[in-house]
Amino acid sequence: MTALTLLKVERIKLFSTRSPWWCMGAAVFITVGFTALLAATIRPGDLGDLTPATTQFSYNFGFLIMMVMAILAITTEYRFGTIRATFLAVPNRVDALLAKTAVVALLAGLVGEAAGVGAWALSKAIRPEAPLALDNAQDYRVVVGVGLVYMVAAVVAVSIGLLIRHSAGAITALLIWVLVAENLLPAIPRVGDTIQKWLPFTVGNNFLYAGQQVGQDNDATPTNMPFGAWGSLLYFAVVALALLALAVGLAKRRDA
């Protein structure tokens, strides 16, 4: 079975139910909507703060929704037994699961791109006078690069779904990781700062915001990160792929 065939199978599976469409719509709508709200309500005096980086401040919304979609793409297969139907049709589990991961990650990437570019473009339409021109590599990276972060995050989410197999459990684990652990671990005295620099999502975020300021004076990313922008993305991707390798390896050995 060729890779193209397997990608087509996973594409049909994903798009023949309605929930991915809802997730994609919600991810773009909420992300773009929040930015538009900010652009529309910002005080004229603060207009200088409305930079390309600022238009991406709400990317976490869409990014979490797409991660939930990625988890559901795998856990619903376990819930409804279609994973068994899949393994009957494609006994090479590694290939089948990698194809699913690729389709979900690609989709998340496209949604991230739509949300990122959409948020920036709509802000520019609402506030043509704001400093929203994409002037340098940094500006481009923060607006156009957000899709890459979505993509890597989707790989992490699929892996979590594959390891835990239950929707509620996997989503809970994801939220604890992203919203709780990555925010609270840095608060540990003494070692917290060091830990923070290696937390995968924090590093992934650094790809977008390295060297940037969002809003008035708050740093969007910790200072003294171990990697630059692209190194951060690479680190995030390596963590995601390691997790995926673990999850797929286990799925290959476990009973379906």
Place this chain on the structure above:
Amino acid sequence: MIEANGLTKRYGRTLAVNDLTFTVQAGRVTGFLGPNGAGKSTTMRMILGLDRPTAGGVRIDGKRYTDLKEPLRHVGALLDAKWVHPNRSARAHLRWLAVSNKLPDKRVDEVLGLVGLTDVANRRAGGYSLGMSQRLGIAGALLGDPGVMLFDEPVNGLDPEGILWIRQFMHRLADEGRTVFVSSHLLSEMALTAQDLVVIGRGRLIAQTSTRAFIDAASGSSVRVRGPELDRLREVMASGGLKADDTPATAEGPAALVVHGATTDAVGELAGRAGLVLHELAAQRGSLEQAFIQMTGGDVEYRTGDPALAPVAGAPSVAGAPVGVPGQPGEAPASQWTGTPAAARKADAR
């Protein structure tokens, strides 16, 4: 052909399948018989490469399932009709299956027609009745026109009409020369469906034989005979060297004799030579249930009676199933058998 060799599966402390060796021949319907919790589903999952055997192995036409290229073209399976996303249409479900094994799209429409789902093919599968889900599962199994087919309890929970449909379908598949391996915990159903039997209890092989031989071997041969002069009849039988027992009058008939180890020919001739009038002379065929008890000894617990009065906890749909389908005279009485109650409950809970 399916060959299992020393197949064993352990889940934690449960030994679900224990050193199972059997073969399923091509071109026949082979029944896979055993009470709930006997390990039928587990065995089928291992045949299909879904569960990994703890020991032993199983091959389909000499190959492991996981080594088959485009397996749907070789093996079709219906393990659980619910293995469909409820928000996906039947057509979409079959389409991704077809694409995965490079089967043409028109094959999807063909199998939908074969199982009679064409009209509802674009509706979401979650809204289907059990019978329709079962048909969709069969359509999926037929998609690659495979030579080997596996069905796990296909009639479970179906209404009599659905049961009849499935039964006829199995026969058609075998008539077309396919290998059909179908599991059931209902002996009466297997007697109607299967030519050969693989019988298991508590994960172990109990018998592999033809269905007829299984019944004959276990039931022995006895003859029910009745006439106005039962006492003389008994004497005549005794003088002919036959042992006869009295059976009291029941709802099924008045008091009679049961003669063991004889044919109706022998009993009739003895009575005729003595000039005795007979009101009844009939061979007694043992039911599969009796056969099973005889062969397994204490391996399973067996219950008989009105299924409505003696349902198995949590399995009413099973209790109401195919026994007593009209037009099946001489069939085993309505009956239901279970493993130990705990095992039955565990199996239901899955």
